[in-house]
Amino acid sequence: MKSLLLRPLLQLLSIGFVLASFSVSATTEEWSQFKQIYIQDNGRVTDIFNNQQTHSEGQGMGMLMAAQYEDLPTFELIWGWTQENLQKREDKLFAWSWYPTSGISDMNNASDGDILIAWGLLKAYKKWHSPRYLKAALEICESIRTKLLRKTTYGIVLLPGSVGFETSKDITINLSYWIFPAFNDFAKLDPFPDWQDLSQTGLDLIKKAKFGKWGLPPNWLLITNNSLRPSKDFRFGYDAVRIPLYLIWGNQANDSNLKNFQDFWKSFQNQKRIPSWTNLQNNDVGEYNAGIGFHNISKLVLGYPDYKNIDIIGLVNTNSYYSYMLTLFTESALEEQNK
Numbered sequence: 001m002k003s004l005l006l007r008p009l010l011q012l013l014s015i016g017f018v019l020a021s022f023s024v025s026a027t028t029e030e031w032s033q034f035k036q037i038y039i040q041d042n043g044r045v046t047d048i049f050n051n052q053q054t055h056s057e058g059q060g061m062g063m064l065m066a067a068q069y070e071d072l073p074t075f076e077l078i079w080g081w082t083q084e085n086l087q088k089r090e091d092k093l094f095a096w097s098w099y100p101t102s103g104i105s106d107m108n109n110a111s112d113g114d115i116l117i118a119w120g121l122l123k124a125y126k127k128w129h130s131p132r133y134l135k136a137a138l139e140i141c142e143s144i145r146t147k148l149l150r151k152t153t154y155g156i157v158l159l160p161g162s163v164g165f166e167t168s169k170d171i172t173i174n175l176s177y178w179i180f181p182a183f184n185d186f187a188k189l190d191p192f193p194d195w196q197d198l199s200q201t202g203l204d205l206i207k208k209a210k211f212g213k214w215g216l217p218p219n220w221l222l223i224t225n226n227s228l229r230p231s232k233d234f235r236f237g238y239d240a241v242r243i244p245l246y247l248i249w250g251n252q253a254n255d256s257n258l259k260n261f262q263d264f265w266k267s268f269q270n271q272k273r274i275p276s277w278t279n280l281q282n283n284d285v286g287e288y289n290a291g292i293g294f295h296n297i298s299k300l301v302l303g304y305p306d307y308k309n310i311d312i313i314g315l316v317n318t319n320s321y322y323s324y325m326l327t328l329f330t331e332s333a334l335e336e337q338n339k
Contacts, residue, residue: 030315030328031069038062038321043077044085044098049320056086056094056109060116061325067123068332075124082117091147092139096161108161111148112177114140119182122189134189141190149194153225154208155201156194170224172231175209175217176242178202180250181336199252206243206257212236212280214264217243230280236264237277237286241294242326244301249333258304265298274298293326300330307337 038058039045045058059082066075086094089107094117096110121137124130148159150171157173159165165172180199187195209217209228218230219239244261247253268274274294275285292313303310312334315327 028069030324030331031065031071033315034065034321034324034328035071035074038324039074039078041077043074043079043081045078045321047321052100054085054098054100056082056096056113057116058113058321058325059086059094060113060118060120061321061329063120064116064123065325065328065332067120067127068328070127072124072128075120079121079124091143091162092136093143093147093162108163109148111144111158111160112174112179114144114148115177115179115182118144119179119185122185138189141186144186145190145192145194149198152201152223154205154223154228156197157201157205157223158198170222173205173221173223174219174239175202175205175221176219176239176246178206178243178246180246180252181333182250184250199250203252203257206247210260212278213283214267214278215260216240216264216278216280218280234281235277235279241290241297245297245326245329245333248300248304249329249336253304258301261298261301262304265302291320291323291326293323293330296327296330300334307334310334 038048039062044054045062047053047055047058059078062078063075063082066072066078082094085098086096086104088095088104089109093109093114095104095107096113097105099105118137118140121133121140125133125137144158147162149156150159150166152171157171158177160172160174160177178199180202183195183199205221205228206217209221211218211230214236216236217240219233219235219237220231222229222231244253244258247257264278265274273289276288276290276294277286278284292315296312299310299312300307312327312331315324
């Protein structure tokens with residue numbers, strides 16, 4: 001495939017009109033509240049409960065939601081700050097971590113952040129038809145495809161970052177980085193079979209990577225030539241909670257791949273809480289109640305396939321930006337399903 005600069009402009013401009021629809025939600029007040037708390041005037045999305053850090057993931061989430069709520073000034077601020085402060089690598093990917101006292105703390109990328117930023121740019125192009133958004137999105141997609149995809153015995157997988165996740169014997173992946181609705185749009189923008197292959201591998205691994213009492217996928221999964229096993233903290237929790245959300249949002253959910261998530265959350269319904277994690281080795285669960293974002297994802301999953309009467313829990317300003325974003329993402333996925 002030729003580079004962006006050699007592609008006909010009309011081909012590029014037509015792409016925005018075949019992307020999945022992305023309409024405005026009724027929760028504008030929540031977006032306004034999120035901006036007031038977590039987005040600085042310069043466009044930096046801050047993790048205020050974690051030393052005021054900024055991550056590429058947070059910037060991408062902010063861009064995606066700014067496009068969702070047709071908030072062009074905020075989108076421009078977030079994208080401008082992201083370009084100026086995080087897009088410092090030789091490729092078009094983004095340093096994943098930035099501190100207000102020292103700037104970039106690690107030049108390695110985080111693939112979910114890269115994906116969300118590119119997807120946000122695509123959605124912005126669909127809203128406001130600026131070719132520079134489309135150009136930037138394609139450049140990022142091409143870098144993801146050429147630098148972060150790897151062939152394994154299980155299919156094409158996505159490295160969580162360009163450094164530190166592969167050896168000659170194994171690869172560590174994070175299945176919550178399989179943002180299926182984004183891959184659906186990337187396949188239209190950057191028409192290589194890799195995106196469909198990547199999605200299929202994710203679906204296959206979600207079926208196979210079932211561990212512990214409830215048969216759940218781990219936050220981090222270690223792949224060798226002939227085995228899969230949980231890596232790092234051996235938990236289903238903070239990361240993996242996004243997996244069923246992206247299955248539903250990307251229209252990849254079915255009775256089979258949602259059942260184990262449903263069984264897990266159903267088992268805690270009488271306790272009026274859901275644990276923030278479960279250990280997939282010994283089945284221990286977190287003692288404290290998960291955040292509102294987790295609860296809202298569980299409501300979406302337990303409501304499948306009838307989403308008409310799902311009552312999303314409202315947000316309060318004591319939530320972390322991550323819990324806010326999980327809720328806003330859940331509302332977006334719910335709206336897509338109710339069309």
